[in-house]
Amino acid sequence: MASEISNQFCAILDFGSQYSQLIARRVRENRVYCEILPCTTTAEDLKALGVQGVILSGGPCGVYDDDAPTFDAAILELDCPVLGICYGMQVACQASGGQVTPSQEREYGDTTIFLNEPDNPIFHGCDGRMQVWMSHGDRVNEISSEMVPIAHTENTPLAAVYDPNHQFWGLQFHPEVTHTRDEGKILNNFLYRICRFSGDWEIQNYVSRAIEEIREKVGTDKVICALSGGVDSSVVAMLIHKAIGDQLTCFFIDNGVLRQGEAEQVCEVFGNQFGLDFRFIDASDRFLERLSGVTDPEEKRKKIGHQFIEEFREAAKKFKGARFLAQGTLYPDVIESVSPFEGPSATIKSHHNVGGLPDDLDFELIEPLRFLFKDEARVIGKEVGLPDEIIQRQPFPGPGLGIRIVGEVTRDRLEILRAADAIVQEELRGWSRFRDIWQGFAVLLPVRSVGVQGDQRTYDCTAALRIVESTDGMTANWMLPPQEVLARISNRICNEVQGINRVVLDISSKPPSTIEWE
Ligand code: XMP
Numbered sequence: 255m256a257s258e259i260s261n262q263f264c265a266i267l268d269f270g271s272q273y274s275q276l277i278a279r280r281v282r283e284n285r286v287y288c289e290i291l292p293c294t295t296t297a298e299d300l301k302a303l304g305v306q307g308v309i310l311s312g313g314p315c316g317v318y319d320d321d322a323p324t325f326d327a328a329i330l331e332l333d334c335p336v337l338g339i340c341y342g343m344q345v346a347c348q349a350s351g352g353q354v355t356p357s358q359e360r361e362y363g364d365t366t367i368f369l370n371e372p373d374n375p376i377f378h379g380c381d382g383r384m385q386v387w388m389s390h391g392d393r394v395n396e397i398s399s400e401m402v403p404i405a406h407t408e409n410t411p412l413a414a415v416y417d418p419n420h421q422f423w424g425l426q427f428h429p430e431v432t433h434t435r436d437e438g439k440i441l442n443n444f445l446y447r448i449c450r451f452s453g454d455w456e457i458q459n460y461v462s463r464a465i466e467e468i469r470e471k472v473g474t475d476k477v478i479c480a481l482s483g484g485v486d487s488s489v490v491a492m493l494i495h496k497a498i499g500d501q502l503t504c505f506f507i508d509n510g511v512l513r514q515g516e517a518e519q520v521c522e523v524f525g526n527q528f529g530l531d532f533r534f535i536d537a538s539d540r541f542l543e544r545l546s547g548v549t550d551p552e553e554k555r556k557k558i559g560h561q562f563i564e565e566f567r568e569a570a571k572k573f574k575g576a577r578f579l580a581q582g583t584l585y586p587d588v589i590e591s592v593s594p595f596e597g598p599s600a601t602i603k604s605h606h607n608v609g610g611l612p613d614d615l616d617f618e619l620i621e622p623l624r625f626l627f628k629d630e631a632r633v634i635g636k637e638v639g640l641p642d643e644i645i646q647r648q649p650f651p652g653p654g655l656g657i658r659i660v661g662e663v664t665r666d667r668l669e670i671l672r673a674a675d676a677i678v679q680e681e682l683r684g685w686s687r688f689r690d691i692w693q694g695f696a697v698l699l700p701v702r703s704v705g706v707q708g709d710q711r712t713y714d715c716t717a718a719l720r721i722v723e724s725t726d727g728m729t730a731n732w733m734l735p736p737q738e739v740l741a742r743i744s745n746r747i748c749n750e751v752q753g754i755n756r757v758v759l760d761i762s763s764k765p766p767s768t769i770e771w772e
Contacts, residue, residue, distance in 0.1 A: 260287030260454060260455050261454060262286065262287060262306050262451050262452065262454055262455070263287055263288070263289070263303055263304060263305050263306060264281055264286050264287065264288040264305065264306065264307040264308070264309065264445065264449065264451065265288065265289065265291050265295065265300055265303065265305045265307070265308050265309070266278055266281070266288055266289070266290045266291065266308075266309045266311055267291055267292070267293045267295055267308065267309070267310050267311060267325060267329075267342070268290045268291065268292060268293055268311050268313075268589075269293045269310065269311050269312065269313030269315070269323050269325075269341050269342060269345070270293075270311075270313040270314055270315065270323065271311040271312035271313050271314070271339075271340070271341065272314075273311065273312055273339075273428060273430055273431065274290050274311045274312075274589070275290070275586060275589060276430045276431065277290075277309055277311060277339070277430045277441075278290050278585075278589075278627075279430075279627060280430045280438070280441050281309070281441065281445065282455060282627065282630070283438075284438075284441065284442055284445050284446075284451075284453065285453035285454070285455045285456065286307075286445050286451045286453060286455055287454075287455040288309075289625065290311075290589050293310075293311075293313075293323045293324070293325050294323075294325070294326075295325075295326070296326045296328070296329075297326050297328035297329045297331065297332050298328075300329060300332060300334075301332060305332075305334055306334055306449050306450070306451060307334055307335050307336075307337070307444065307445060307448070307449035307451065308329060308332070308334060308335070308336045308337070309336075309337045309338075309339065309342070309444075310325065310336065310337070310338040310339065310341075310342025310343070310345065310346060311339060311340075311341070311342050312339050312340035312341045312342060312389070312390075312428065313340075313341035313342075314341075315341065316354075316356055316391055316392045317341070317344050317345055317348055317354045317356075317392060318354070318356045318392070323345075324345060324349075325345055325346075325349070327346075327349040327350070330346060330349065330350060330417075330420045330422055331420065334421070334449065335421040335422070335423070335444070335448045335449050336420070336421065336422045336423070337376075337422075337423050337424075337425070337444050337448075338422065338423070338424040338425070339424075339425050339428060339429065339430070340389065340390050340425070340426060340427070340428060341390075342424070343394060343415065343424030343425055343426055344390075344392055344393075344394055344424075346422060346424055347394045347397055347398070347401070347415065347424060348394075350397075350398045350400070350401070350417065350420065350422075351398035351399075352394055352396050352397040352398050352401065353394070353395055353396035354392050354393065354394050354395070355392060355393055355394075355395045356391075356392050357391050357392055357393060358391070359391070360389070360390065360391045361388045361389075361390055361391075361393075361409070361410070362388065362389050362390075363387070363388065363389075364385055364386075364387065364388075364433060365385070365386055365387075365388045365407050365413075365427065366383060366384070366385055366386075366407060366408070367383070367384055367386050367405045367406065367407050367413045367414070367427065368382065368383050368405065368406055368407070369382045369383075369384070369404065369405050369414075370403055370404055370405060370406060371402070371404040371405075371416070374404050374416055375443055375447040375448055376404070376414075376416070376423050376440060376443050376444060376447075376448065377404070377405075377439075377440070377443070378439065378443045378447055379439045379443070380436050380439050380440065384434075384435060384436060385433075385434070385435040386413075386427035386428070386429075386433075386434040386435070386436075387427055387428045387431045387433035387434045388407075388426065388427050388428070389428060390426060393410055393412070393426065394412045394415070394424070394426070395412065397412060397415055398417070400417050400418075400419050400420070401415045401416065401417040401422075401424075402415065402416050402417075402418075403415055404416045404423075410426060412426065413425075413426045413427065414426065414427075421448070423444065423448070425440070429441050457626070457630045457633045457634060458633065458637055460626070460630075460634065461493070461496075461634055461637045461638065464493055464497075464622045464634075465493065465496055465497040466497075467622070468493070468494055468497035468498060468620065468622060469497050469498060471578075471620065472497070472498050472501060472577075472578060472620070474501070475501070475576075475577040475578060476501050476502075476503065476573070476575050476576040476577060476578070477494055477498065477501060477502045477503070477576060477577070477578040477579070477580050477620060478502075478503050478504070478505070478569075478570065478573045478576045478578070478579055478580070478617070479491045479494065479502060479503075479504045479505075479579070479580035479581075480504075480505060480506075480507065480566060480569075480579075481504045481505065481506045481520060481524060481532075482506075482652075483506065483516060483517075483519065483520040483644070483647075484582070484647060484649070484650060485582075485628065485631060485632060485635060485644065485645060485647055486582025486583075486584060486623060486628075486631060487581075487582040488523075488524075488582075488635065488640055488644050488645075489582065489623065489631050489632075489634050489635040489638065489640065489645075490580050490581065490582045490620075490621075490622055490623060491504050491524065491530065491580065492528065492635070492638040492639070492640055493622050493634065493638055494580050494620065494622070495528065495530050496638055500531050502530065502531065502580070503531045503532075503533065503573055503576070504524060504530050504531065504532050504533070505532070505533040505534075505535055505569050506520050506521070506524075506532070506533070506534055506535065507535045507537050507562065507565050507566070507569070508534065508535065508536045508537060508538050509537060509538065509541045509558060509561070509562065509565075509654060510537070510538030510539070510541040510542045510545075510668070511541065511545075511558070511653065511654035511655040511656040511663065511668065512654055512655070513650070513654070513655065513672060513675055513676070513679075514672040514673065514675065514676040515676070517534070519643065519644075521534055523640075523641060523644060527641075528639075533569075535565065535569060537561070537565045540561060540565070541558060541561050542663070542664075542665065542668075544557045544558075544560075544561050545557055545558070545656060545662075545663045546662075546664075547662060548662065548663070549661050549662050551657055551772035554653055554656045554657060554663065554772065555652075555653050555656075555657065558652065558653045558654075558656055559652070559653075562652070563611065563612060566611060566615075567615070570615060570617075576617065577617065577618060578617055578618050578619070578620045579615065579617035579618070579619055579620070580619075580620045580621075580622075581619055581620070581621050582621075582623055582631075583621040583623060583624045584623050584624070584626060584627065584628055584631060585623075585624060585625055585626055585627055586627065586628070586726070587624075588624050588625075632645050632646070646689070648691065648692065648693045648694065648695075649692070649693060649727065651770060655668060655671055655672070655675075657770050657771070657772040658671060658675075658695060658696070658697045658698065658770065658771060658772070659671055659697075659698045660697065660698065660699050660700050660771055660772060661700035666753070667698055667715075670698060670715065670751060670752070670753040670754060671696060671697075671698040671717075673750065673751045674696040674698070674717045674747045674751045674754055675695055675696040677696075677743060677746045677747050677750065677751070678694060678695060678696045678719060678743055678747075679694075679695075681739055681742050681743045681746070682694045682721070682735065682739070682743075684739065685735050685736070685739050687733070687735070690723050690733070691721060691722070691723060691733060692722050692723050692724035692725075692727065692730060692769075693720070693721075693722055693724075693769055694719075694720070694721040694722075694733075695719075695720055695721075696717045696718070696719060696720075696747070697717065697718040697719075697720055697760070697771045698715060698716075698717060698754075699715060699716040699717070699718055699771075700715070701715065701716045702714060702715055702716070703716060703755065703756050704755075705748075705755030705756060707748075707755065712755045713755075714753055714754055714755035714756070715753055715754050715755075715756075716754065716755075716756045716757070716758060717747055717751075717754045717756070717757050717758075718757075718758050718759070718760050718771070719740075719743065719757065719758070719759050719760060720732075720760045720769065720770075720771070721733045721734075721735060721760075722763075722764070722769055724764075724769070727769065728764075729763075729764055729765065730763060730764040730769050731763045732760065732761050732762060732763055734761075740759065743757065744757040
């Protein structure tokens with residue numbers, strides 16, 4: 255929990271905003287440790303945690319809705335500053351005697367605010383006139399006598415308020431989004447000028463603490479970890495290996511729908527290079543048999559998922575003595591499965607990350623990354639010595655190439671896609687924007703077309719190139735590599751991969767398209 259991770263702690267009380275995670279990201283970017291807690295967290299709880307600052311998030315409700323979330327107003331009496339953002343400002347203003355006007359119309363988008371009190375520490379270094387991002391329906395239209403307005407817009411006299419007696423700042427706009435053009439100053443001012451955080455959150459320090467905690471928890475017992483070769487499970491395996499050495503056994507299940515060289519790379523890194531107790535399970539025949547004749551994408555996912563559980567059960571039987579199961583659950587997995595009313599500890603689905611393992615597996619969980627974001631997990635990966643190819647790996651779906659072959663998954667078609675995809679990977683690596691790619695890969699289409707190679711007429715398949723940028727996979731934009739890169743990919747695939755005679759580029763964003771084709 256927080257106090258074991260950092261000596262200083264900022265709490266974000268979540269009223270259900272789509273931006274709560276973003277606030278947490280921004281606070282951590284400011285080197286301040288924070289956690290998202292349910293809005294029902296009491297002042298007593300916060301005091302016990304030793305919070306040095308509290309942020310009340312926005313939320314989708316109006317304060318007058320029947321099920322509108324409230325908060326413990328005693329939080330405003332705590333001896334620590336509180337920042338209310340949007341809904342957070344409204345509930346706090348209402349609790350301290352102000353009034354919020356319900357409104358049918360939302361104010362949404364870029365708005366200019368004018369500072370009435372440019373000297374207020376929250377606005378230190380900001381322009382007197384600033385573009386901000388608004389997204390609200392209700393608005394505060396009356397404040398308690400202890401509060402003062404510190405910024406307004408043309409339509410809203412109370413765009414920001416300040417209550418010196420309660421160390422409360424309220425913002426009707428969202429300082430956490432980049433559309434608010436304060437260059438991050440407002441949150442930084444709150445954390446440093448107002449809460450007086452010292453900025454001690456260094457992800458590197460987390461490693462030694464995590465190792466100590468793992469040792470303490472595990473004692474002399476044994477731990478198993480299903481490695482996928484992805485960033486999260488790899489970092490977890492290395493961290494636990496550093497803590498308890500050979501008390502950890504990792505296994506890797508080859509499901510037959512991996513990319514070229516993937517299984518070999520994982521064996522090489524974890525088995526040979528780092529010398530983990532590492533077991534390779536070749537289950538490819540069993541997976542491919544199960545996929546035989548299946549063309550429906552969801553059916554493929556289900557079959558692969560079920561087979562994975564069977565394989566996992568079989569593997570787990572072999573490690574009877576193990577008490578713990580290590581998982582690479584990340585903080586977004588934790589907070590995404592949480593309701594603002596109950597909080598992470600109440601509803602977390604701990605198997606979220608391993609693709610739906612059943613609850614009856616008799617292990618206790620170890621999830622050393624469950625308070626971290628992906629980029630923080632990558633820093634830890636670097637700290638524990640993982641190679642860049644693993645740390646910077648693009649996300650790869652559990653059902654693997656199975657959902658990148660449109661139509662039936664056969665050994666032949668897998669071979670064709672593997673070869674084409676390997677060329678895509680290799681050539682994209684040479685593009686200066688390689689690091690900006692969220693996912694870049696080849697898809698094998700069941701569309702055959704006529705081609706000519708040498709003097710021969712061909713009638714072969716089509717490969718589609720899918721290259722997107724994204725921050726979280728929820729939305730994505732297609733990317734356009736330079737013509738030379740595209741030309742090399744296309745020429746090489748058509749010349750080197752038997753079975754493909756045409757390459758097309760997918761220029762669809764998400765939404766409306768998904769990143770994967772199936
Ligand atoms: P879509 O295709 O929904 O993908 O835009 C969004 C992100 O999720 C990944 N993805 C999956 N990951 N199992 C997974 O583990 C799946 O069934 C699955 N489907 C999509 C996809 O690669 C992208 O990063």
